[in-house]
Amino acid sequence: MGNHSLHLLIIFMSFQCFLAYHTMAKPSMTSNPAAIKFIKSSCKSTLYPVLCVQCLSAFANTVKQSEKQLAHAALSVSLSRAKSTTIFVSKLNRIRGLKPREKQAVKDCLDTMSDSVDQINKSIPELGHTGQFSAGQDFMWHVSNVQTWVSAALTDENTCLDGFSGPGMNGNVKAALRVRILHVAQVTSNALALVNRFADRHRPRTISNSP
Incomplete structure (x- = not known):
């Protein structure tokens, strides 16, 4: 009976998470055709x-054709999804009926996801420092921080998944977490790719002093 109740609780929590993902503002594909085309072209540089x-199509009117604004939107989406998933893991960590190994894996996942949220959260204002008054080494300093922190966030998300590998970890808990963590990791991977794209296209050119 206990396992059955646990199964139902996980299904209920999963459904809540599903609703949270799919009740977000729908993209307006006709609001800014040029921006939508720009987003589609830029997204080709990502893994997903x-x-x-x-x-990111929902952000077309804000992004327009700015690589920086596109990277900012991608980070915002990643942060939102990471926060939502962390809340889900936190709730999962408090329910009864988990096996000891599952309980520890969930706790570890909560720690790594919380760190992931922190890393993405601080990367957003840091990206903002790469503005028109940021040039040369100053630009590279700020954008390098963003790349480092978002990369660390992606590592945290993958670490959470690793905690559920091996025998005895193939139940409902693993299934419920896996789909969410994979989604967050994919979104974060895309955000990192767009940050890298922004960095590469706006990287200061080295001026040679050679005659």
Whole structure:
């Protein structure tokens, strides 16, 4: 009976998470055709281009054709999804009926996801420092911080998944977490790719002093 109740609780929590993902503002594909085209073209540089377009088309009017604004939107989506998943893991960590190994894996996952949220959260204002008055080494300093922190966030998300590998970890808990962590990791991977794209296209050119 206890396992059955646990199964139902996980299903209920999963449904809540599903609703949270799918009740977000729908993208307006006709509001700014030029921006939508720009987003689709930029998303080709990511590992998950379809997901990239799905997540970022809603920001077309803000992004327009700015690589910096696109990277900012991608980070915002990543932060939102990471926060939502962390809340889900936190709730899962408090329910009864988990096996000892599952309980520890969930606790570890909560720690790594919380760190992931922190890393993404501080990367957003740091990206903002790469403005028109930021040039040369100053630009590279700020954008390098963003790349480092978002990369660390992605590592945290993958670490959470690793905690559920091996025998005895193939139940409902693993299934419920896996789909969410994979989604967050894919969104974060896309955000990192777009940050890298922004950095590469706006990297200061070295001026040679050679005659």
